[in-house]
Amino acid sequence: MNFKIGEIYNGFKLIETKEVKEINSLTLLFEHSKTGAKLFYISNDDNNKVFSISFRTPPQDSTGLPHILEHSVLCGSDKYPIKEPFVELIKGSLNTFLNAMTFPDKTMYPIASMNEKDFINLMDVYLDAVFHPRIYTDKGIFLQEGWHYHLENKEDDIEYVGVVYNEMKGAFSNPEEVVNRKIQESLFPDTPYGKESGGDPEFIIDLTYEDFIDFHKKYYHPSNSYIYLYGDGDILEQLAFLNDNYLEDYDEINMDSSIPIQESFNEPKECEYFYPISNKESLKEKTYLTMNFVTGTSTDAQTHLGMEILTHILLNSPSAPLKKALLDAQLGKDVVGSFDGGILQPVISIMIKNSEEGKKNQLKDIVINTLKSLVKDGIDQEQIKAAINITEFRLREADYGSYPKGLIYGINIMDSWLYDADPTMHLEYEEYISNIRDELENNYFEKIIQKYLIDNNHCSLLIVKPEQGLVDKNDDEIAEKLKSYKETLKEKDLDNLIQETKDLIKNQNTPDKEEDIIKIPVLPIEDIVKESEVLPLELRKYKENEVLYHNINTNGIVYADLLFSINNIKQELIPYIALLARYLGEVSTEKYSFEQLTNEIEINTGGIDYDIDVYGDIKDLESYSPKFIVKGRVLNSNIEKMFELFKEILCNSKYDEKQRLKEIIQSSKAKTEMTFLSVGHKIVANRVHSYYSNSAKFLEYINGIEYYNFIKNLEKNFENQYEEIFSSMEQASKLLFNKKNMIISLTSEEDGYKVFDEKFNILYDNLYNDSINQNIFKFDLNKLNEGLMTSSKVQYVGKAFNIQKLDYKYSGVLQVLKTIISTDYLWNKVRVQGGAYGAFFSIGRAGSLFIGSYRDPNLKNTVNTINRAYEYVENFKTSKREMNKYIIGTISNFDVPMTPWTKGNLATGNYLRNITQEDIQRERDEMLGCNVEDIVNSSKIIKDCIDENYLCVLGNDKKIKGDKDLFENLIDLFE
Numbered sequence: 021m022n023f024k025i026g027e028i029y030n031g032f033k034l035i036e037t038k039e040v041k042e043i044n045s046l047t048l049l050f051e052h053s054k055t056g057a058k059l060f061y062i063s064n065d066d067n068n069k070v071f072s073i074s075f076r077t078p079p080q081d082s083t084g085l086p087h088i089l090e091h092s093v094l095c096g097s098d099k100y101p102i103k104e105p106f107v108e109l110i111k112g113s114l115n116t117f118l119n120a121m122t123f124p125d126k127t128m129y130p131i132a133s134m135n136e137k138d139f140i141n142l143m144d145v146y147l148d149a150v151f152h153p154r155i156y157t158d159k160g161i162f163l164q165e166g167w168h169y170h171l172e173n174k175e176d177d178i179e180y181v182g183v184v185y186n187e188m189k190g191a192f193s194n195p196e197e198v199v200n201r202k203i204q205e206s207l208f209p210d211t212p213y214g215k216e217s218g219g220d221p222e223f224i225i226d227l228t229y230e231d232f233i234d235f236h237k238k239y240y241h242p243s244n245s246y247i248y249l250y251g252d253g254d255i256l257e258q259l260a261f262l263n264d265n266y267l268e269d270y271d272e273i274n275m276d277s278s279i280p281i282q283e284s285f286n287e288p289k290e291c292e293y294f295y296p297i298s299n300k301e302s303l304k305e306k307t308y309l310t311m312n313f314v315t316g317t318s319t320d321a322q323t324h325l326g327m328e329i330l331t332h333i334l335l336n337s338p339s340a341p342l343k344k345a346l347l348d349a350q351l352g353k354d355v356v357g358s359f360d361g362g363i364l365q366p367v368i369s370i371m372i373k374n375s376e377e378g379k380k381n382q383l384k385d386i387v388i389n390t391l392k393s394l395v396k397d398g399i400d401q402e403q404i405k406a407a408i409n410i411t412e413f414r415l416r417e418a419d420y421g422s423y424p425k426g427l428i429y430g431i432n433i434m435d436s437w438l439y440d441a442d443p444t445m446h447l448e449y450e451e452y453i454s455n456i457r458d459e460l461e462n463n464y465f466e467k468i469i470q471k472y473l474i475d476n477n478h479c480s481l482l483i484v485k486p487e488q489g490l491v492d493k494n495d496d497e498i499a500e501k502l503k504s505y506k507e508t509l510k511e512k513d514l515d516n517l518i519q520e521t522k523d524l525i526k527n528q529n530t531p532d533k534e535e536d537i538i539k540i541p542v543l544p545i546e547d548i549v550k551e552s553e554v555l556p557l558e559l560r561k562y563k564e565n566e567v568l569y570h571n572i573n574t575n576g577i578v579y580a581d582l583l584f585s586i587n588n589i590k591q592e593l594i595p596y597i598a599l600l601a602r603y604l605g606e607v608s609t610e611k612y613s614f615e616q617l618t619n620e621i622e623i624n625t626g627g628i629d630y631d632i633d634v635y636g637d638i639k640d641l642e643s644y645s646p647k648f649i650v651k652g653r654v655l656n657s658n659i660e661k662m663f664e665l666f667k668e669i670l671c672n673s674k675y676d677e678k679q680r681l682k683e684i685i686q687s688s689k690a691k692t693e694m695t696f697l698s699v700g701h702k703i704v705a706n707r708v709h710s711y712y713s714n715s716a717k718f719l720e721y722i723n724g725i726e727y728y729n730f731i732k733n734l735e736k737n738f739e740n741q742y743e744e745i746f747s748s749m750e751q752a753s754k755l756l757f758n759k760k761n762m763i764i765s766l767t768s769e770e771d772g773y774k775v776f777d778e779k780f781n782i783l784y785d786n787l788y789n790d791s792i793n794q795n796i797f798k799f800d801l802n803k804l805n806e807g808l809m810t811s812s813k814v815q816y817v818g819k820a821f822n823i824q825k826l827d828y829k830y831s832g833v834l835q836v837l838k839t840i841i842s843t844d845y846l847w848n849k850v851r852v853q854g855g856a857y858g859a860f861f862s863i864g865r866a867g868s869l870f871i872g873s874y875r876d877p878n879l880k881n882t883v884n885t886i887n888r889a890y891e892y893v894e895n896f897k898t899s900k901r902e903m904n905k906y907i908i909g910t911i912s913n914f915d916v917p918m919t920p921w922t923k924g925n926l927a928t929g930n931y932l933r934n935i936t937q938e939d940i941q942r943e944r945d946e947m948l949g950c951n952v953e954d955i956v957n958s959s960k961i962i963k964d965c966i967d968e969n970y971l972c973v974l975g976n977d978k979k980i981k982g983d984k985d986l987f988e989n990l991i992d993l994f995e
C-alpha cells in the first residue's frame with residue numbers, strides 16, 4: 021500500500037513516513053483528526069504484534085495517583101464489567117506480553133500477541149479499560165487498589181490496606197530501590213520528577229477518591245494519548261478499529277500535561293534519607309552514596325547515546341577507570357553506574373554500595389579529580405573503541421530475552437515522542453554512532469565529561485543511611501495515627517466503616533456473573549496449534565566431543581556455549597567454582613592485563629559470560645548434571661579471536677591478583693544480599709526445595725544462602741585465607757576446563773558452524789586432558805523449616821515438595837492447574853484480599869511443586885491459604901468455555917517467541933534433562949485435552965505435597981517471631 025503524507029486514513033491523518041533501516045521497518049506517524057490523538061506505527065514482518073496506549077501523567081504529589089489509577093482501570097469497564105478483565109486475559113489469551121507500567125511521567129498499557137484475532141481482542145479490552153473504567157461507579161476499586169481504613173470488628177485496631185499501598189511498602193523496604201527512587205527527587209525539586217509517581221506509603225493515605233477521579237477525567241483522554249502499533253498487522257483495519265470503536269466518540273480538548281524543565285542549581289545539592297534495618301544489624305558499611313548528574317535533554321539523541329556509552333566507559337566496563345579509582349580508594353564494596361534516559365532530563369548516577377557517610381567528601385574529590393585527569397590525559401582509545409563496539413553489537417542483535425522486540429522499541433520511542441519530538445530519533449542509531457566515531461579525534465567523550473559532569477552544577481550527592489528500628493518506629497507512628505483516628509469516630513461511624521469493610525470483602529468473594537464473564541472474548545480451542553514446536557537440534561562431533569548444534573538464522577552471529585561437567589571436582593570445591601564464575605574475565609591472563617582483556621572482549625565479541633546451571637533428569641529424580649557454562653557471542657568473522665580469548669581466560673587466568681579477588685568477593689557479597697531483598701521469592705523457593713533435594717542443595721552453594729555464608733566468611737578471613745582461595749579456584753579450573761569434560765552447544769547458521777569447526781582447535785588444543793571422575797554429590801538434607809529474618813516490611817512465604825517422591829506422575833494437567841490456582845485462588849486470596857504483590861504456583865517437569873507469595877504483608881494467613889489450596893481444587897467447577905480459557909492461557913506460557921540463542925539454549929537444556937519431543941508433545945496433548953475432572957483429581961497431589969510441610973519464609977523479624985511456632989529454625993540473615 022502506498023501511503024501519502026497529508027491524506028486521511030480512517031480518521032487518522034498521515035504526518036510522516038520513514039524507512040528505518042536499523043530495524044528493517046517502515047514507520048508511519050499519524051494524528052487522529054477529531055481528537056488529536058497521536059499514533060505511531062512500526063510496520064514490518066514480525067508476527068509478534070504489539071499495541072500500547074500511553075498517557076502523559078505527571079504526578080502532582082507523592083500519593084501514587086498515577087500508579088493506583090494504572091491498577092484501577094484494569095478492574096473492569098463498561099463493556100467488560102467484571103472485577104478483573106486483566107486477570108481474565110492472563111488466564112485465557114495467547115498474549116506474549118500483557119502488563120501496565122507507571123513511569124515518572126507516563127502510564128503505559130502494552131499488549132502483544134502473535135495471533136491476529138487475539139491481538140484485536142486484547143486491544144479492545146485495554147482500550148475500554150482506559151477510556152471507560154468502572155472506577156466512576158464503583159468506589160470499591162479505589163479502596164481495594166489504593167488504600168482504605170480496614171476494620172472488621174469494633175474491638176479491632178483499624179489498619180491501612182490496599183494493593184498499591186502494600187506494593188510500595190515492599191518497594192521502600194529495599195535500600196537500592198529507595199536510592200533509585202530518591203535520585204529524581206533530589207535533582208528535580210520543582211517538576212513532576214520530584215514526586216513519587218508510584219506512591220510513597222507515607223503519602224498514599226492522603227489520596228482522596230475525588231482527586232483520583234479528576235485525574236482520570238483530565239489525563240485519560242485521546243488528546244493526551246500516545247498510541248503505538250508494531251508488527252505485520254493490517255494498518256488500515258487497525259486504524260478503523262481504533263477510530264470507530266473508541267476515538268470517534270471524543271472531541272479534541274485543550275489540556276496541558278507537558279513536563280517542565282528543571283532549572284539547574286547554583287551549586288550541587290546534598291540530600292539524606294534513611295532505610296530500615298533491624299535492631300540487631302550493625303550500622304557499619306551499610307550506607308549508600310550516590311552522585312547524580314543531569315545530562316541535557318532526551319530529545320538530543322546524539323548526547324543520549326553518547327551518555328549511555330560514556331556510562332559504560334567510566335563505570336560499567338569491568339576495567340572502567342572511574343569505578344577502579346573508587347574501588348581502589350575503598351569507598352565501598354561495589355560501584356555501579358547507571359544512565360536513566362527515560363525522562364526528559366536524563367541522569368547519570370554513580371552508586372557506591374556498603375559505604376559510610378564520612379566518605380562523602382572523598383567521593384566528590386575522587387570523582388572530580390579522576391574525571392579531570394581523564395579529560396587532561398585523554399581516555400584510553402582502546403577502551404572507547406570497546407564501549408562503542410559492544411553498544412553497537414547489542415543494538416544490532418536486539419536480543420531482549422523474553423520481551424517482544426516491538427515492546428522495547430515502543431518504550432524507547434517514548435524517550436523523544438513524549439516530549440513532542442520525532443519518535444524515530446532513538447531508533448536511528450547508526451548516524452549517531454558514526455558521528456561519535458568521527459568526533460573521537462576531537463575528543464568527543466572528554467568534551468562531554470567536561471560539559472555534563474565537571475562543569476555541571478545540576479547534580480546531587482545523595483546519602484541513604486540505615487536506621488535501626490525504623491520499621492518499628494514507622495509502625496508505631498501509623499498505629500498511633502490510626503488509634504487517634506479511631507477515637508474521632510462515633511459509634512455510627514464505626515458501624516459504617518465495618519459495613520464498608522464487609523462490603524468490600526463480600527464483593528471480593530462474590531464471583532463475577534457468568535453473563536459478564538462471557539463478554540471477555542476467548543479464542544476457540546481449535547485455533548490453537550496442536551503440534552509442539554520442534555527446536556532444531558543435531559548431534560555432531562568435534563573430535564571426541566559432542567556438539568549439540570542448533571541451525572538457526574542468527575544474522576551472522578555464532579552463539580557458542582561450552583558446558584563443563586562439575587562432577588569432575590570434589591564436593592568441597594563447589595562454592596569455589598561459584599566464585600570462579602565471578603572471577604574469570606575480571607582478572608589478568610598471561611597475555612593480557614585485566615584492562616586489555618576487557619577491551620579485547622568488547623572490541624571483538626558480543627560478550628563472554630560464565631554461568632552455573634543444573635540439569636535434572638526428568639525421568640530420574642536423583643540424577644542431575646551440574647555444568648559450568650562459558651558463553652560467547654560473536655560475529656562469524658571474529659570467531660578465531662573469541663576462541664583465543666576463551667583460551668586465555670580458561671587456561672591462562674592469573675590466580676594471584678589479591679586486590680581484585682578482594683573486590684570481587686566484596687561485590688559478590690553485596691549483590692547476593694540485594695537478591696534477598698529484591699527476589700526473595702526465588703531465594704525462598706530454592707531454599708525450601710533444598711530441604712529435600714540434592715540438586716537444589718547444590719544450587720544453594722552456587723547462589724543461595726549457603727553461598728552467602730561462604731562468601732561472608734571469605735570476606736571476614738580474607739587475609740588468612742586468600743592463598744587457599746586462589747589454590748582452590750585454580751585447582752577447580754584445572755579439573756573443569758578439561759576437554760574430556762566438555763559438551764559444546766552451538767547456535768548459528770551453517771556458515772557459522774564451518775568457522776567453528778575450523779577454528780575451535782585454538783582453544784581445544786590448550787584445554788587440560790587428564791582422566792576425569794564422575795563424583796556424585798551427596799548433601800545432608802534436612803527439613804529445616806526456616807524463618808529467615810530481615811528488617812524488610814514484607815514477607816516471602818513458600819511451601820514445596822516433589823510429587824514424584826510421593827509416587828505421583830507429572831502431566832500437562834498440572835500446568836493447567838497452575839494457571840487456575842495462580843490466576844484464581846491465589847490471586848484472590850493472597851493478592852486481592854491479602855494485599856500481597858503476588859503469589860505463585862509452580863510445577864516443574866521433574867515434579868517439583870512450589871506455592872509461594874511475593875512482597876506479602878501476611879505470614880500465617882498465607883500459610884493457611886497455601887495449606888487449603890487443595891480444598892479449592894477439590895471443589896473446582898467451571899463451564900466448558902472457562903475451561904478452554906484456562907487451557908489457552910496455559911498454552912500461551914509455552915508458545916512464546918524466542919530469540920535464536922534462547923531456542924538453542926532451550927533445546928540443549930531439554931537434551932541434557934532427558935526431555936524428548938515425545939514428552940513435550942504428550943504434555944501439550946494433556947494440556948489441550950484437560951477437563952474439570954482432571955483438575956479435581958489433582959487435588960490430592962497438592963494436599964499430599966503441602967501436608968509434607970516443607971516451609972520457608974523470608975521476611976520481617978517481628979512478624980516471623982510472632983509466628984515462631986511455624987518454624988524449626990529462626991535465623992538472622994544479616995549481621
Ligand SMILES: [Zn+2]
Nearest residue numbers: 087091184187
Ligand atoms: Zn503496581
